[in-house]
Each structure stands twice: as C-alpha cells, then as structure tokens.
Amino acid sequence: MQMLDRLPLGQDKAVAIVRLGSHYYFIGIAASQITLLAEIPEDDIDAEGYESSPFPGAEGYLDFKKILKKYTDRHRKDE
Structure with a gap:
C-alpha cells in the first residue's frame, strides 16, 4: 500500500x-x-x-488537488 497524497481537513481528520x-x-x-x-x-x-x-515512493504522481478535481468533474451529476 502506498499513500500518494493526503489533504488534512482538521485535527485528526x-x-x-x-x-x-x-x-x-x-x-x-x-x-x-x-x-x-x-x-x-x-x-x-x-x-x-x-x-x-512529499511521500517517499510516490514520486511522479499528480498532486491531490488535480486528482480530486479530475475525479469529481468526471462523476459530477448535471443538475
């Protein structure tokens, strides 16, 4: 298992x-x-x-913001 990127949301989250x-x-x-x-x-x-x-072994991967944006744009439902 390899953590590619992490985004803190608050204390312990x-x-x-x-x-x-x-x-x-x-x-x-x-x-x-x-x-x-x-x-x-x-x-x-x-x-x-x-x-x-910043994580050893995860060099070369897109940063979290780019991956999340690409994923949410693809899965967003039209309102």
Missing part, C-alpha cells in the same frame, strides 16, 4: 489517495476509523502533469 496494487482509492481518515469513499479509475491518474510528491 484527512482525506487521502492511496494505491493498493494496481487499484487507487479515495479514503477518509479519522482518529478512530478509515472509510473508503471511492475507487479512482486508473485513467484518472495518468502521466500528464506528473509532479514530485
């Missing part, structure tokens, strides 16, 4: 993108639990715009 094998997941992290929020398709994490990551 965060969301993160992790890779487990060839699968990518968007998870919520709290002091007492971790919740799977969504699986991110591999094509949402692509070679365009690769940047360095």
Whole structure:
C-alpha cells in the first residue's frame, strides 16, 4: 500500500489517495476509523502533469488537488 497524497481537513481528520496494487482509492481518515469513499479509475491518474510528491515512493504522481478535481468533474451529476 502506498499513500500518494493526503489533504488534512482538521485535527485528526484527512482525506487521502492511496494505491493498493494496481487499484487507487479515495479514503477518509479519522482518529478512530478509515472509510473508503471511492475507487479512482486508473485513467484518472495518468502521466500528464506528473509532479514530485512529499511521500517517499510516490514520486511522479499528480498532486491531490488535480486528482480530486479530475475525479469529481468526471462523476459530477448535471443538475
């Protein structure tokens, strides 16, 4: 398992993108639990715009904001 990026939301709360094998997941992290929020398709994490990551072993992945925006834009329902 590899944490690709993490966004703190407050004390003891965060969301993160992790890779487990060839699968990518968007998870919520709290002091007492971790919740799977969504699986991110591999094509949402692509070679365009690769940047360095502050996490060892995750170099070359898009930063959290770009991945989240791409995922939410793709899955947003038209109102």
